[in-house]
Amino acid sequence: MKTAVIKYNAGNVQSVLYALERLGADAVLTDDPEEIHSADKVIFPGQGEASSAMAYLKARQLDQVIKDIKQPFLGVCLGLQLLCEHSEENNTECLGIFPVKVKRFIPENSQEFKVPHVGWNEIENLADNVLLKDLPDSKFLYYVHSYYAELSEATIATTHYIHDFTAILHRDNYWAIQAHPEKSSTVGEKLLSNFLSI
Amino acid sequence: MLTKRIIPCLDIKDGRTVKGVNFVQLRDAGDPVELAKIYSDEGADELVFLDITATVDKRKTLAELVTKVAKAINIPFTVGGGISTVEDVKVLLAAGADKISINSAAVKNPGVIDEMAREFGSQCIVVAIDTRDVDGIDFVHTHGGRKPTLLKTQEWAREVADRGAGEILLTSMDHDGTKAGFANELTAEISSALSIPVIASGGAGNMPHFKDVFTFGKADAALAASIFHFKEIGIPELKGYLIGEGISIRK
Numbered sequence: 388m389k390t391a392v393i394k395y396n397a398g399n400v401q402s403v404l405y406a407l408e409r410l411g412a413d414a415v416l417t418d419d420p421e422e423i424h425s426a427d428k429v430i431f432p433g434q435g436e437a438s439s440a441m442a443y444l445k446a447r448q449l450d451q452v453i454k455d456i457k458q459p460f461l462g463v464c465l466g467l468q469l470l471c472e473h474s475e476e477n478n479t480e481c482l483g484i485f486p487v488k489v490k491r492f493i494p495e496n497s498q499e500f501k502v503p504h505v506g507w508n509e510i511e512n513l514a515d516n517v518l519l520k521d522l523p524d525s526k527f528l529y530y531v532h533s534y535y536a537e538l539s540e541a542t543i544a545t546t547h548y549i550h551d552f553t554a555i556l557h558r559d560n561y562w563a564i565q566a567h568p569e570k571s572s573t574v575g576e577k578l579l580s581n582f583l584s585i
Numbered sequence: 586m587l588t589k590r591i592i593p594c595l596d597i598k599d600g601r602t603v604k605g606v607n608f609v610q611l612r613d614a615g616d617p618v619e620l621a622k623i624y625s626d627e628g629a630d631e632l633v634f635l636d637i638t639a640t641v642d643k644r645k646t647l648a649e650l651v652t653k654v655a656k657a658i659n660i661p662f663t664v665g666g667g668i669s670t671v672e673d674v675k676v677l678l679a680a681g682a683d684k685i686s687i688n689s690a691a692v693k694n695p696g697v698i699d700e701m702a703r704e705f706g707s708q709c710i711v712v713a714i715d716t717r718d719v720d721g722i723d724f725v726h727t728h729g730g731r732k733p734t735l736l737k738t739q740e741w742a743r744e745v746a747d748r749g750a751g752e753i754l755l756t757s758m759d760h761d762g763t764k765a766g767f768a769n770e771l772t773a774e775i776s777s778a779l780s781i782p783v784i785a786s787g788g789a790g791n792m793p794h795f796k797d798v799f800t801f802g803k804a805d806a807a808l809a810a811s812i813f814h815f816k817e818i819g820i821p822e823l824k825g826y827l828i829g830e831g832i833s834i835r836k
Contacts, residue, residue, distance in 0.1 A: 401681050405656050435706055494780075501780050503708060505752065506805065507588045507630055507835040527588065527835040529661055531708045548587055570661045570683065572625070 390583065391426035393453070394418040396443045397465060399434040399567065406569035410580050420452045428583060429456055432569075433465025437489075437534070438477035440469060453482055459585045462563035467556060468534060470563050476534050484561050487539045492549055500549050503533040508566075510554045514543035518555065518562050518581050523573055528554070528566030536565065588835045589799045589827070590630035590806035591820060592784060593813040595620060596637045597666070600650050603637065618653045624813070625658040627820040630835055632658070633686070633754070633808060636666030637729070648680040655681025663711055665754075669697070671704050678705060686711040686754055689727040692734055692741075695748060702749025711784075712750040714742060716771065717758040723771055730758035742775045753779070754808065756786040764790025764812070769802035776803040784808050792818060792826045799832050 392403055394416045407414040407430075414430075415422065423429055431453065433440065444450045453460070453470075462470045469481050474489035481489070494500035507527040513519050528546075535552035538545065544555040546565070556563040562582060568575035596603050601615040621632055634654070651664055664677050665686030674685050691698050691712050701710045715730045716723050716738040723738035742753055755775060757768035767788045776783040782805035785798045789809035798804045812818045827834045 399683075401679065402655065402683065405681060406659065408656065409659065434708065501782055501805070503751070503781075504587065505708070505782050506590050508586065525836040530587075567661075570659065572659050576659060 388413060388427045388583075389425075390414045390428040390430060391423045392416045392430045392432060393423065393449065395447075395449060396440060397433045397435055399432050399464065399569065402567070402569045403430060403432045403463065406576070406579060407583075410576060410583065412583055418447055418449060420448070423452055424456070427458060428585070429458060429460045430582075431460065431462045431466040431470070433463055433467070433469060434531075435465055436476060437465065437468060437474040437479040437481065440465060441479050441481060444469070450482060454484065457560060459582065460561045461582050462556075462561070463569070464532065464565060464567055467536060467553075467563035467565050470556070470561060471536055474534060485536070485539065485541050485556050485558055485563070487536045487541065487553065487556070489534050489536050491534050494549055503531055504535075504548045505531050507571075508546050508548060510544040510546055510566075512545045512551075514557075516543045516557055517585055518557065518578060519544065520581060522577050526574055528564075528568065528571040528574060530566045532565060586833045588630070588833045589804070590784075591628075591795070591823060591834075592631045592633055592806055592808040593624045593629050593820070594633040594635055594786070594808050594810040596635050596810065597650070598637055617650060618657050621654050621658050621662070624820065625660050628824055628835070629660065629820055631660060631806070632662040634662060634664045634666075635686075636664075648676050651677055651680040651682050663754075665711070665713055669693075671697070671700055674701050674705060674710075678709060682709075684709040684711050684751070686713045688713040688715065691745065692725060692727050692736065695744065698745055698748040698750055702751070707749045707751035707781075710750055711752045711754050712745040713754040713756065714738060714745070715756045715758055716768075726758060730756070730761070738771065739775060739778070742779060746779045746781050750781060752782045752784060752805075754784045754786060756808075757788060760788030761786070763788055766790065766794040767798040767802055767804070767807065769797055772798060772802040772804050776805065782806065789818075792823055795823060796827060796830045796832060799827070 663684040669690035725736040785804035786808040
């Protein structure tokens, strides 16, 4: 089984590859459409800024490649946001896989709530979903982000920071996680291994 | 709920852990990878690797070690010590570091913070500030706290945040090594004034010190070295205590 990790200007690609290596997955980093389409699983990492990431994807026609994927697909962090419809970050039109808007955290009280949301926070309101099965009792994931996806019908887990936001999305063959499973200890590893066994 | 982070700090010299680590289960007491793995398994929320010889001896932190650590552990980690250019950062991030920390280089050339934040994003740029009280005023110090500068700590903290630092690692040289508690007042002042997280460092001696720095000190994270290395406080024990005290902590 081959897992393609989409190569683009995202910061956490190496960490995702190491995490897959720890799980014994056969992963390849690639921006070649044929190689992506022929993989059994596709992972779309992300860390950085939405508009420049979208511009990069479009310049290499990777936007269309992502929309055409039929196999299980997992977006991570910025990867989740780019799969949504629109992001407030530099008013960016995104890929539109999920009919969801991405907004900036606005703290009511800046002393209590800092932006970005950095650190370990819990996933809650878990739906019955193949990605979420048999997770350990402690469900903390590592987050680093200033923008969040609104709650939607595709939301299968939420996290609370200032208010509830979408922690994990699922629709058809697309899954997406706002946190960094590759840096989220055993819970993150379980999410990744669940994805690999879909 | 977002949790407060507990961060062990590993001092590295020539790719080896220094500062007498006292772990019976370690096969090789100087192997940073093995120690990192133990802390990660025990529930540390993040790790910081500080190449303590780097600034003084102009040695670069070994990217090789960073790669070994990145392959071995599944929690975020920061690498600091002697980092001064965008190129230094690029090498360490490519090797697998999640964040880098700069200190003296930022004081010498503050524009490098903007440059690094623009190039890699604020989320991976930690600015370390070593502070010491000089006649009642907090001043930034460099070179492991030995060299005073004319920068007032509060003003410098504001400036690095404005320039794009993602987090501040605030070490009180007055408290460091005393085991008498963190610099709660100064930490609270800086944490309240800024919208970025503040990691408090220097002075941890017992478990209530951590509670104090998270409550009175308003710290987002607390860093310590020797009390963890010498097993004076175990991470599971510390986390259990803090949860019992009503602090939001990752189990």
